[in-house]
Amino acid sequence: MYRYDQYDQAMVDARVEEFRDQCQRRLDGQLSEDQFKPLRLMNGLYLQLHAYMLRVAIPYGTLSGAQMHILADIADKYDRGYAHFTTRQNVQYNWIKLEDAGDILADLASREMHAIQTSGNCIRNISSDHFAGAAADEVCDPRPYAELLRQWSSFHPEFSYLPRKFKIAVIASPTDRAAMKLHDIGINLVRNNEGELGAAFYVGGGMGRTPMIAPQIREFVPLDQLITYAEACLRVYNRHGRRDNKYKARIKILVHELGADEYRRQVEAEFEHLLAQKIEPPFAELERLCEFFGDPGFENLAEAEIDRSDPEFALWVDRNTHPHKRPGYTSAVISLKPVGGIPGDATAAQMRLMADLATQYSFDECRVMHTQNIVLPHVRKADLHALWTKLDEAGLATPNLDQIDDIIACPGLDYCSLANARSIPVAQKISQRFAANGKGDTLGELKLKISGCINACGHHHAGHIGILGVDRKGVENYQLLLGGSEADDTSLAKITGPGFDEDGIVNAVETATDVYLANRADGERFLDTYRRIGMAPFKEALYG
Amino acid sequence: MVDHTSTTPSGAEGRGPEARPFLRFRDDDPVGDPAVTVNAFLGQGNATAVRIEPGDDTRELLPHLDRVALVEVNFPTLGDGRGYSAARILREEGYTGELRAVGNVLVDQLAFMRRCGFDAFEPGEPLDAADVEAALGRFPHVYQQAADSAVPIWSLRHGKEAGARNG
Ligand code: HEM
Numbered sequence: 274m275y276r277y278d279q280y281d282q283a284m285v286d287a288r289v290e291e292f293r294d295q296c297q298r299r300l301d302g303q304l305s306e307d308q309f310k311p312l313r314l315m316n317g318l319y320l321q322l323h324a325y326m327l328r329v330a331i332p333y334g335t336l337s338g339a340q341m342h343i344l345a346d347i348a349d350k351y352d353r354g355y356a357h358f359t360t361r362q363n364v365q366y367n368w369i370k371l372e373d374a375g376d377i378l379a380d381l382a383s384r385e386m387h388a389i390q391t392s393g394n395c396i397r398n399i400s401s402d403h404f405a406g407a408a409a410d411e412v413c414d415p416r417p418y419a420e421l422l423r424q425w426s427s428f429h430p431e432f433s434y435l436p437r438k439f440k441i442a443v444i445a446s447p448t449d450r451a452a453m454k455l456h457d458i459g460i461n462l463v464r465n466n467e468g469e470l471g472a473a474f475y476v477g478g479g480m481g482r483t484p485m486i487a488p489q490i491r492e493f494v495p496l497d498q499l500i501t502y503a504e505a506c507l508r509v510y511n512r513h514g515r516r517d518n519k520y521k522a523r524i525k526i527l528v529h530e531l532g533a534d535e536y537r538r539q540v541e542a543e544f545e546h547l548l549a550q551k552i553e554p555p556f557a558e559l560e561r562l563c564e565f566f567g568d569p570g571f572e573n574l575a576e577a578e579i580d581r582s583d584p585e586f587a588l589w590v591d592r593n594t595h596p597h598k599r600p601g602y603t604s605a606v607i608s609l610k611p612v613g614g615i616p617g618d619a620t621a622a623q624m625r626l627m628a629d630l631a632t633q634y635s636f637d638e639c640r641v642m643h644t645q646n647i648v649l650p651h652v653r654k655a656d657l658h659a660l661w662t663k664l665d666e667a668g669l670a671t672p673n674l675d676q677i678d679d680i681i682a683c684p685g686l687d688y689c690s691l692a693n694a695r696s697i698p699v700a701q702k703i704s705q706r707f708a709a710n711g712k713g714d715t716l717g718e719l720k721l722k723i724s725g726c727i728n729a730c731g732h733h734h735a736g737h738i739g740i741l742g743v744d745r746k747g748v749e750n751y752q753l754l755l756g757g758s759e760a761d762d763t764s765l766a767k768i769t770g771p772g773f774d775e776d777g778i779v780n781a782v783e784t785a786t787d788v789y790l791a792n793r794a795d796g797e798r799f800l801d802t803y804r805r806i807g808m809a810p811f812k813e814a815l816y817g
Numbered sequence: 818m819v820d821h822t823s824t825t826p827s828g829a830e831g832r833g834p835e836a837r838p839f840l841r842f843r844d845d846d847p848v849g850d851p852a853v854t855v856n857a858f859l860g861q862g863n864a865t866a867v868r869i870e871p872g873d874d875t876r877e878l879l880p881h882l883d884r885v886a887l888v889e890v891n892f893p894t895l896g897d898g899r900g901y902s903a904a905r906i907l908r909e910e911g912y913t914g915e916l917r918a919v920g921n922v923l924v925d926q927l928a929f930m931r932r933c934g935f936d937a938f939e940p941g942e943p944l945d946a947a948d949v950e951a952a953l954g955r956f957p958h959v960y961q962q963a964a965d966s967a968v969p970i971w972s973l974r975h976g977k978e979a980g981a982r983n984g
Pocket residue numbers: 319321326358359360361365437440455456457478479480481482523682683684688689690691728729730731732
């Protein structure tokens with residue numbers, strides 16, 4: 274894992290003092306809310322329906338045990354004893370007092386964490402593959418490159434007042450587990466024909482009200498030009514991105530309106546110019562970062578057979594583990610989606626347990642997934658049963674990774690001031706319905722994603738089944754979408770037709786799964802069947 | 818890389834009592850000529866001061882930089898960050914004259930503006946001198962190469978001296 278040196282620590286400490294000062298000026302009345310707003314937004318502090326919400330950055334989702342512990346302590350000390358893990362691999366607290374904000378940032382800084390650039394029209398926290406450094410299929414660990422970009426984008430003097438927020442994801446395997454092409458910039462590390470590592474750049478993806486899949490802008494950027502190329506992509510956007518209309522301000526609109534070819538031409542010209550400016554960090558810095566993400570001390574184990582005599586354990590192993598690059602190891606997913614629970618919420622006690630299990634079983638490391646679950650990346654297969662037993666005792670062993678009840682849901686109308694409809698109760702009702710009727714276990718991989726409004730924080734465009742909350746004459750109403758994917762076969766879901774009320778949408782989801790079960794061919798996932806048979810049979814069953 | 822900055826700001830020197838608030842990090846005398854629009858500048862062979870609006874293409878000025886002594890960059894709103902790119906491009910192209918941010922310039926933006934090459938400020942609202950000093954001294958380091966002479970952290974880590982370039 275990356276560790277701060279004296280420079281990183283000094284920057285974060287300076288930020289804590291600056292924000293403490295700004296909060297104090299607000300509390301004393303020297304700053305109006307209007308003046309304070311842009312300052313607090315630079316530090317992830319939103320004013321929501323009931324209280325302040327604080328968003329903490331978790332770079333590329335990676336946490337040490339000690340970091341998870343301090344997140345738990347903050348939940349106890351300053352919130353109501355729980356925290357919410359988000360689709361951007363970050364964590365949010367929903368009940369924060371302004372008086373405490375400075376102290377919370379100081380607590381975070383004591384464990385090398387911060388809330389810098391977690392909101393505002395700047396480059397946000399960099400996300401990555403939650404199985405980075407562990408996955409059998411990766412060409413390299415993407416996180417050193419994400420860390421290089423994190424440092425470059427921190428307090429960037431030219432790109433802190435962009436037309437709109439800017440999200441970057443970095444992956445390094447053919448399987449996309451980070452929705453890379455749905456980011457403003459998606460970077461995929463690849464090897465060229467000469468076997469050299471480089472970066473493929475995809476620019477102009479995004480969700481929100483106009484979802485778009487990012488086109489490839491460059492097939493191969495050499496590693497010693499990565500920052501320069503990113504700088505060129507951002508400069509073209511900062512100069513030419515639309516600022517006349519907030520809803521057309523994301524880079525996806527610029528790339529779409531210019532066309533990928535013209536955008537590429539402008540980036541390449543800026544890139545040529547910037548190469549001469551010599552703004553790239555020395556290559557030794559990349560080598561320094563790579564060292565932090567090396568082998569954590571894997572043992573040379575023989576491939577292990579897992580004892581499957583306990584069927585509940587065997588089911589959890591089948592669903593919640595992922596192949597590791599080293600024999601005898603696996604990555605284990607801790608589900609934060611118990612039946613009827615709030616997706617992504619964890620209590621302070623659960624967070625402490627996850628922290629301790631990470632320390633004991635996974636080289637002191639855990640990851641936040643964009644699906645709002647937690648990964649222990651490096652678990653010895655021989656330890657799996659002991660791990661599972663402890664998780665089960667704490668209600669953290671739900672065997673549902675990528676099942677219908679592994680629902681992504683945004684905070685919705687329960688917390689969010691922009692919401693049209695509630696997301697959390699819909700997620701709860703769906704998971705309860707499929708647990709009660711027993712169908713949940715028959716469906717296989719089915720990704721269900723819910724957003725409480727068009728902003729798409731819950732990734733509904735990318736759900737095999739998506740649900741979008743809308744406001745219909747003052748009443749909460751839900752649209753059903755089918756056929757989205759955020760994986761390497763990225764696609765955008767389509768709306769089935771008229772929306773439903775809260776109970777109606779739960780029924781509609783069940784109806785859609787019935788159509789799948791009646792039509793599925795051998796080995797087909799819901800998404801495959803939908804792609805084969807199309808929308809018509811679903812429409813017929815839903816509205817017929 | 819040009820380093821034409823003096824470290825201490827000067828007040829409204831060389832201006833009458835009616836002068837607007839003014840903060841300057843240069844040792845030479847301020848240009849007296851009024852700045853004209855980019856279009857007017859390109860049309861007039863003798864203007865030495867020009868004012869860039871957010872929608873202007875800074876690069877149109879490049880063939881004429883040798884006759885420019887003052888570039889004003891207007892920030893009509895706080896959130897419109899195009900002026901940061903305009904400033905940096907001018908410095909990257911070797912412009913050494915005065916680069917002045919005008920309009921919606923708040924104390925919290927000064928440090929970034931300095932890094933993009935601005936060496937004079939004419940904010941709509943006067944800035945408190947103590948706030949300016951605090952804001953410019955707040956962060957001990959920088960993380961990236963820009964248009965100033967600050968050495969990025971990643972170079973400090975690998976033993977680069979102040980003033981050295983990356984690469
Ligand atoms: C509760 C306070 C929140 C507010 C006010 C908020 C606001 C917004 C807005 C306005 C957008 C649309 C941006 C655009 O299209 O330009 C957006 C997009 C998004 N938000 Fe949130 N959000 C909130 C919470 C969250 C949470 C909790 C998550 C993660 C679970 C999240 C993840 C995202 C994602 C992934 C997108 C889509 C990114 C894209 O458009 O490319 N947000 N949010």
